[in-house]
Amino acid sequence: MEPRSPRRRTAAVLAALTAFAALTATQAQATPTQDVITPATQFYVDPHSKAAQQAVADVRAGDLVNALNMAEVASWPQAQWFTEGTPDEVRAKVSGLVRRARAVGRTPVLVAYNVPGRDCSQYSSGGAGSSAAYRQWIDAFAGGIGTGKALVVVEPDGTALLPKDCGPTTDPTGELTAARIADLAYAVRTLKAKPRTAVYLDAGNVQWRPVGEIAQRLLDAGVRDSDGFALNVSNTHPTEHNARYGTWIAQCMWYATAGPAEARGHAERCADQYYSAAAPNDGTPGSAVSSADPATWRWTDAWYDQNVGTPPADELAHFVIDTSRNGLGAWTPEPGKYSGDPEIWCNAPGRGLGPRPTADTGVPLVDAYLWVKIPGESDGSCTRNTGGSVDPEYGIADPPAGTWWPDQAHSLARNAAPRLTFNR
Secondary structure, three states: OOOOOHHHHHHHHHHHHHHHHHHHHOHHHOOOOOOOOOOOOOEOOOOOOHHHHHHHHHHHOOOHHHHHHHHHHHOOOOOEEEOOOOHHHHHHHHHHHHHHHHHOOOEOEEEEOOOOOEHHHOOOOEOOOOHHHHHHHHHHHHHHHOOOOEEEEEOOOOOOOOHHHOOOOOOOOOHHHHHHHHHHHHHHHHHHOOOOEEEEEEOOOOOOOOHHHHHHHHHHOOHHHOOEEEEOOOOOOOHHHHHHHHHHHHHHHHHHHHOOHHHOOOHHHOOOOOOOOOOOOOOOOOOOOEOOEHHHHHHHHHHHHHHOOOOOHHHOOEEEEEOOOOOOOOOOOOOOOOOOOOOOOOOOOOOOOOOOOEOOOOOOOEEEEEOOOOOOEOOOOOOOOOOOOOEOOOOEOOOOOOOEOHHHHHHHHHOOOOOOOOOO
16 A cells, blocks of 8 residues: 555544544534433543644644544543542532533543542552541532533542552551441442432452452442442453453342342352352363453353342443553563562553443443543553662653653554544
């Protein structure tokens, strides 16, 4: 194929930017439904997103290939994170977003990320100073939504990384963990009290907490008052793996709350991605469950077939999956390269955008694929536990968490799987 001339590339980029502007200006043609999230739901596209701004910067720099990619990224809906601020500030910002989305007939995706002690004081540390301050912040967040439509992901890592998980000296009495659970339950109830708000409580990802453990944490944190839970936020694990994991979690929660009498209150009995009582576990290849080998998960499926069966569909929790960086799946460093934790989740190199945001997933319990993590924002100044000050995968000090990183944005777009297209 003959390569495009600079003039033709410029024309293509300008056409894409023009089409993107037309798309965001005509979103109002969609007619909102009364249900918050249905397969017909259309999510809000911010015409001033960081990807849109990067597309303009790339055009000005004469980088037309990346400009076109960024224009395509900008045409797809992405979440907006709320991570700080006074109650008055967050109310105003949330209200502004919901109002802009309402004006064009779309549903915005918001992330509430301000719980006390978030991220175990790691790269994304911060959060409200106390439970009382957090609850005032959540009240204001919900007040900003009002009667508008919204989808809210509540506190990424909030249940999967409790204070008790931060180290032996962080929460020796369990008081902080109890407060976290109560704060999450408060956030879920308060946000779900809004008439047109869908609420999904974060539950980590398929390679983190065992099914029964995260199921119990979700139940403790009030997931039954929500629309369900969220998976894979800011991570790279394959969509289909998280869909399977989420289905097990939904089945486990049903088993432990509405299943046989002997199962009530016993989520810990559920099979998971690490172990299944239905497997022979006799040491021969394939006879035990391995989280690294989805082929062995048939034994986990077998346990649910034997012990849970087919619960009524309307009694199973639903969930959403973040597909913003999982197009090529998880990153695996070269064997032996790192002696400590390589932080495979942190600014994983060579990754790509995954399935496009949509509420029409075709998977019964999956309400939406979303770009929750903003493609191109750094996870933090990762060092792969080398003790140095730079990320050895990039040879630089990565930008702080939440900072826009053009090189990463360009890489995610180039490696998109499926291939990046313009949202029409």
